[in-house]
Amino acid sequence: MNDRVIAYQHGIYPRSEDLVAATRGLERARASQHEVDERIDADLADFVRTQRDAGLDCFSDGLLRWHDIFRPLVRVSKGVDARTLVRWFDNNSFFRAPEITQRPSVESNLPAVFDSRTLVPEPRLATLPSPYLFSRAADTQRHRNDLMRELARYVLRPVVEGLAERGYRVVHLQEPWLTFFGIEPSDWASFEEALQELREATAANQMTFVLHTYFGNAIPVVDRLRRMPVDAVGVDLVETDLDAFKGRWEMGLLLGCLDGRSSTVEPLDGSVRLVQRIADALEPSALYLSSNCELEFLPREVAKRKVLRLGEIARHVRGTP
Amino acid sequence: MSSTRDILSKPLLTHELGSLDKPSWRVKAYAGVALDERDIEEALSWGMRLEVPDHERLLDLLGRSPLDDAQRQEVRRWSSRYGLRLEESAGLDVVYDGEQQRSEMYAWAVAHANGFEWRGSVRAFDNKYYSKAAVTGPISLREPYHNAEFAFLRSVAGAPLKVPVTGAYTIADWSFDEYFIRDHDLALPVAERRKQRHEARRTLVLELASNLIRPNLQALIDLGATWIQLDEPGASTDPEELDLFVESFNVSVDGLDAVFSTHLCFSDYDLFFPAIERMHGCRQFAVGFANYDRRELGRSDEARPGYAVIKRFRDLPYRPILGLGVLDIHSDFIESPELVRDRILYAVDVFGDPYRIHVTADCGLRTRSWAVAFQKLVNMVAGVRLAKRELGLSQV
Numbered sequence: 001m002n003d004r005v006i007a008y009q010h011g012i013y014p015r016s017e018d019l020v021a022a023t024r025g026l027e028r029a030r031a032s033q034h035e036v037d038e039r040i041d042a043d044l045a046d047f048v049r050t051q052r053d054a055g056l057d058c059f060s061d062g063l064l065r066w067h068d069i070f071r072p073l074v075r076v077s078k079g080v081d082a083r084t085l086v087r088w089f090d091n092n093s094f095f096r097a098p099e100i101t102q103r104p105s106v107e108s109n110l111p112a113v114f115d116s117r118t119l120v121p122e123p124r125l126a127t128l129p130s131p132y133l134f135s136r137a138a139d140t141q142r143h144r145n146d147l148m149r150e151l152a153r154y155v156l157r158p159v160v161e162g163l164a165e166r167g168y169r170v171v172h173l174q175e176p177w178l179t180f181f182g183i184e185p186s187d188w189a190s191f192e193e194a195l196q197e198l199r200e201a202t203a204a205n206q207m208t209f210v211l212h213t214y215f216g217n218a219i220p221v222v223d224r225l226r227r228m229p230v231d232a233v234g235v236d237l238v239e240t241d242l243d244a245f246k247g248r249w250e251m252g253l254l255l256g257c258l259d260g261r262s263s264t265v266e267p268l269d270g271s272v273r274l275v276q277r278i279a280d281a282l283e284p285s286a287l288y289l290s291s292n293c294e295l296e297f298l299p300r301e302v303a304k305r306k307v308l309r310l311g312e313i314a315r316h317v318r319g320t321p
Numbered sequence: 322m323s324s325t326r327d328i329l330s331k332p333l334l335t336h337e338l339g340s341l342d343k344p345s346w347r348v349k350a351y352a353g354v355a356l357d358e359r360d361i362e363e364a365l366s367w368g369m370r371l372e373v374p375d376h377e378r379l380l381d382l383l384g385r386s387p388l389d390d391a392q393r394q395e396v397r398r399w400s401s402r403y404g405l406r407l408e409e410s411a412g413l414d415v416v417y418d419g420e421q422q423r424s425e426m427y428a429w430a431v432a433h434a435n436g437f438e439w440r441g442s443v444r445a446f447d448n449k450y451y452s453k454a455a456v457t458g459p460i461s462l463r464e465p466y467h468n469a470e471f472a473f474l475r476s477v478a479g480a481p482l483k484v485p486v487t488g489a490y491t492i493a494d495w496s497f498d499e500y501f502i503r504d505h506d507l508a509l510p511v512a513e514r515r516k517q518r519h520e521a522r523r524t525l526v527l528e529l530a531s532n533l534i535r536p537n538l539q540a541l542i543d544l545g546a547t548w549i550q551l552d553e554p555g556a557s558t559d560p561e562e563l564d565l566f567v568e569s570f571n572v573s574v575d576g577l578d579a580v581f582s583t584h585l586c587f588s589d590y591d592l593f594f595p596a597i598e599r600m601h602g603c604r605q606f607a608v609g610f611a612n613y614d615r616r617e618l619g620r621s622d623e624a625r626p627g628y629a630v631i632k633r634f635r636d637l638p639y640r641p642i643l644g645l646g647v648l649d650i651h652s653d654f655i656e657s658p659e660l661v662r663d664r665i666l667y668a669v670d671v672f673g674d675p676y677r678i679h680v681t682a683d684c685g686l687r688t689r690s691w692a693v694a695f696q697k698l699v700n701m702v703a704g705v706r707l708a709k710r711e712l713g714l715s716q717v
Contacts, residue, residue, distance in 0.1 A: 015450075017441065023448040028345065067447045084612055085446055085587055085651050090559045092495050094446035094587060217511070241511040262505060263440055263455050263497035270506035277508075299441020299453060 004286040006057045007314035010127045010172045010212065011260075011294025012069065013062030014303050016043050040064050043300075044119050050304050054311025058125040058170050065113045068095035069129045069174060069294075070137070072111040077155050079104045084139055089180050089215050091261070091297060100140040100147060105154035110162035123169035127294075128156060130175035130211060131194035132187075137177065145190035152194035157201050164205035171202050172210045172234075176293070179216030179236065192228055199229040210234055212254055214293045219244050226251060232284075236292040242278045253284035256292030257313060258306050263298060265305045272316040279317065289314050325547035325580050328481050329604065329642065332675035332714055333665060333705050334414045336644070338584060338607055339485055339552065339685025340426065341407065341419025341694055346383055347400040351393050356386055367691060371406040397422050398473055407691065409480050411698035415548070416480045420685070422470040426487045426552060427495050428452050433466035434533050435459070440497060446651075449688065455497035460528045465540035472544060483548040484541055488583065489530035489569040490562075493522065494555035501525045519561075526565055530572040538577055548580045550607065554684070557588035563596035574602045582607060582644065586684040590630045598638060606634055607644025609683030611664070612651060618663050625667045635672045642676075643668065646683035647704065648697045653689065655696050661704020666711060675712055680705050 015023075019039040025031030047062045066072055074082045074096075082096035114126070129137075134156075135148035160171055183191070195211065202209040211225070212234030218225065219240060225233045232252025235242060238259045255278060257271055279287050289310060295303040315321045328334065344367070346360040361383060368376025379399045382392060404419030423429035428451070431437045437454040444450050471484055501521035504514070538549060551573065556566045574581045582605035585593065590608060597603070614627025622629065634643045647664045648656055661680070669675045680701060686694035709716055 014441075014443065020442045020448075020450045024450075027448060030345075083652065087558070087587060087589075092555055092558060093444060096446075237507050238514075239511060243510075257507060259505070259507070262502075264499055264502075264505045266505050266507055270508040274508040296444055299443060301441055 005289065005314055005318050006286065007054070007289040007310055008056050008058040008125050008170065008172075009051060009060055009062075009295065009307050009310065010125065010290050011060075011063065011174060012066055012127075012296040013047055013060070013064065013294075014296050014298055014300040015064060016046070016300050019043050019064075041119065048120060050307050052121075054308045055315060056307070056311055057314075058123050059121050060125045060127065061114075061120045063113070063127060069127070070095060070098050070134065072113040073106075073129070073134075073155055073159065074098050076106055076108045076111045077104045078102075078107045080155075086137070089176055093297060095137070097137060097139040098134070100138045100142060103150050103154065104147075106158045110159060110166070114163060114166060114168075122167045124163075124167050125170040125172060126160075126163045126168045127172045127174060128159065130173040130177075131156060131198075132183070132191045133175050133177040136181070145187060148190055148194045149197070152197040157197050160198055160201040160207070161205070164201070164207055168207065170208045170210065171198070172212060173198075173230075174294070175211055175213045176215040178221060179213040179218050179239070183221065188224055196229045202231075208232070208252075210252070210254055210288060212256070212290075214256055215239065217241075232286060232288055234288070234290070237274065238292045242282070245282065247282075249282035249284040251284065252286040252288060253278075253282060254288035254290060257289055258291040258310055260291040260293040260295045260306070261297045263302050265302075265309050268309065268312055268316065271309070271313045275313060275317050287317070289317070325481070328415060329548070329580060330676060331414065332678070332712075333669075333709060334679040335412070335702055335705055336415035336483055336607075336679060336681050337408050337413055337417045337419070337485075338644070338646075338681045338683075339420065340423070340687040341404050341421070341685065342687045342689065342691060343421060344400060344403065344691070347396055347421065350383060350386060350388055350396045353387055353393075356383055367403060367407075371403065371410045373402055373406045376403075401470065401474060402477055405474060405478055407695055408698065409478075411695060412702035413698065414480065415483045416478060417482055417485060418470065418474055419687070420485065422473075425451060426485075426685075427492060428454075429466060430487045430492055430533070431496070433463050435461045435463050436500070437496065451495070453495060453497065455499045456493075456501065456525060457499050459500075460525075460532045462533050462536045465537050467537065468540055468544050471541055471546055475545065481548070482546070483550055483582075484546050485550045485552050485584070486534070486538065486541075488551040488553040488556070489534045489573055490526055490566040491553050491555035492529050492533070493526045494558050496525075498522070498525055522562065523565055526562075526569045527572055530569040534573045535577070538573065538579070542577060542579050546579060548582070550582045550584055552584045554584070554586050554588075556583075556585055557590070557592045560592045563593060564599075567596050567599050570600055571602060580604050582642075584644070584684070585609070586646070587612065591633070594633050601639050603639075603641055605642040605644050605679060607646070607679070607681050608634070609646035609650070611646050611649040611656070611683050614649075614664065616654065616656075616660065618659055620663050620667045620670065625664060628664065628667055628671070631668055632671050635677070640677065642679055643672065644679045644681045647680055648682040648686075648701055650682055650684045650686050651688060653693050655693065656700055656704070658700050658703035658707050661701050662707040662711070665704065665708040669708070669712065675714060
């Protein structure tokens with residue numbers, strides 16, 4: 001197991017106080033776009049340093065230019081707009097619901113937000129919305145399962161292929177909808193089809209493909225999830241008792257082992273014990289460690305401590321503290 | 322008090338809802354940053370446009386920068402006058418000052434409470450962030466934190482006042498809990514952690530209601546406040562805690578001698594039912610709907626999808642008034658008077674009673690420029706006039 005423990009930080013990472021002030025200044029015409037860009041680069045360099053210090057195995061750009069998990073994809077897609085603010089699950093955080101009025105498709109090349117190659121070392125990790133989440137969070141009159149397949153084929157797949165060309169090696173899909181709101185039995189086949197679309201793109205490019213559920217208990221859906229065409233399935237250990245799962249886990253398993261919504265950093269010993277216990281019991285083909293959700297609900301300094309703790313947990317689980 | 326009850330019974334009453342953006346001259350002068358010509362011009366032009374009495378004195382004060390502490394406090398009061406006049410000039414029936422003297426609705430309350438420590442900025446949406454604190458000790462009121470502004474506003478306002486006060490549940494929801502939640506070890510069983518979390522949350526929310534909000538409300542009432550709005554934008558964040566939200570409202574206001582209303586926004590409002598059936602002390606719910614609505618004219622169910630839920634407010638057993646949000650505060654789109662009219666007439670048709678409908682923005686307009694905020698409010702008042710005309714109601 002030791003050589004198959006991979007730690008990375010997914011999702012939108014919080015901005016520094018300086019960057020928050022700069023973006024506020026830009027909106028009030030008291031700062032320039034150039035100043036904001038410089039702050040973003042500084043934040044990105046700092047986040048890369050944190051990931052290195054933590055000893056993480058893949059590097060994220062922290063999605064520092066993203067306003068929410070959909071926005072850059074909305075901006076480069078035909079037939080998609082974003083206006084209405086909607087609560088992001090049970091958080092004091094809001095996204096603009098993608099408004100989809102026709103078959104969506106990526107209009108231009110890869111969104112500029114991914115163009116941080118010079119600052120982010122390889123191997124790189126990209127976080128994208130799962131097609132199920134995307135289709136359910138959308139404001140649309142279209143049939144949602146049709147939309148889910150279209151989003152996978154015409155929006156997410158071209159983006160994944162673009163990412164492969166740019167040195168990204170892990171595609172991490174965020175899927176909180178499934179475990180927060182649930183899924184109808186009749187929707188699984190379409191979801192699988194949508195994931196298969198992306199699976200073909202990741203497999204052709206030797207990318208690792210992770211589907212990560214969070215904000216809810218994964219146990220009720222875990223059997224079905226394990227038959228999905230992905231390399232690993234992620235679960236949120238804040239909400240899920242994996243001790244309740246019996247049997248072997250014959251694929252990759254991502255453990256969301258740090259609470260991205262709590263300002264208290266989890267104790268090292270307890271976290272290592274928990275991860276080790278699950279790994280020993282389930283024997284996954286590869287073990288991925290990350291936070292249970294994106295860290296943007298935390299102030300940056302707290303998030304930084306969590307990322308460093310993630311690295312510590314990974315080293316202890318590998319037996320190389 | 323009786324005059325407040327009279328005002329509340331006015332059909333299609335228009336009122337303020339929360340904060341306005343802070344003018345650059347206020348922000349800079351208060352922060353000790355040098356003002357430029359544009360700031361002075363902004364103070365002058367809005368002073369003239371809103372007919373702020375004696376606004377030349379503000380220009381004189383700004384010209385003395387850098388300001389000492391007393392002068393900086395005076396700048397804040399000028400900002401209050403401007404905010405108040407903006408709402409009065411737009412024609413609102415009930416006003417406040419756009420919370421010009423407060424730092425922010427959450428930060429202001431926390432800064433006047435014991436038991437918190439600041440942790441840093443967290444995103445709410447887009448590029449909008451708020452400072453988030455952690456609860457680190459027992460909660461109590463350090464000092465009443467709206468009395469000074471209320472006393473000042475009462476001395477300068479021409480229209481009746483409603484005091485917005487951030488509610489207990491929202492303060493709890495927007496804070497980290499490092500005090501009541503004792504154990505953060507994920508190795509504990511989920512059910513045990515969840516039980517601890519719920520118990521800790523309940524203790525925190527009710528302690529905020531009884532030890533922070535209630536004494537602050539009592540201080541306002543002692544000073545003469547008669548209508549107080551508890552702002553609870555976080556109320557439906559956790560659908561499993563709506564009973565706790567209702568309990569916290571009741572603990573905050575039960576037995577106090579004033580009219581209490583609450584403001585809810587950016588939520589799935591269906592979640593509030595049936596929990597708010599027990600919120601008997603709430604005379605009015607001010608709720609944001611325009612964000613979810615279409616922008617085309619029309620008064621049918623199909624034309625007004627953002628207002629589909631209002632019949633559930635109509636059917637509440639204690640027959641509260643609905644403060645109908647008709648302005649999308651997250652967009653520079655200026656609602657026409659006709660669009661406002663149609664939203665109102667749809668709601669009046671659903672309620673069958675214009676006396677149970679008040680008219681307001683979805684939420685505070687602080688993310689909009691003053692030019693946009695003012696025009697939205699002017700059109701809102703114009704829309705009310707159109708609606709009243711169709712309903713045959715007095716324009717007074």
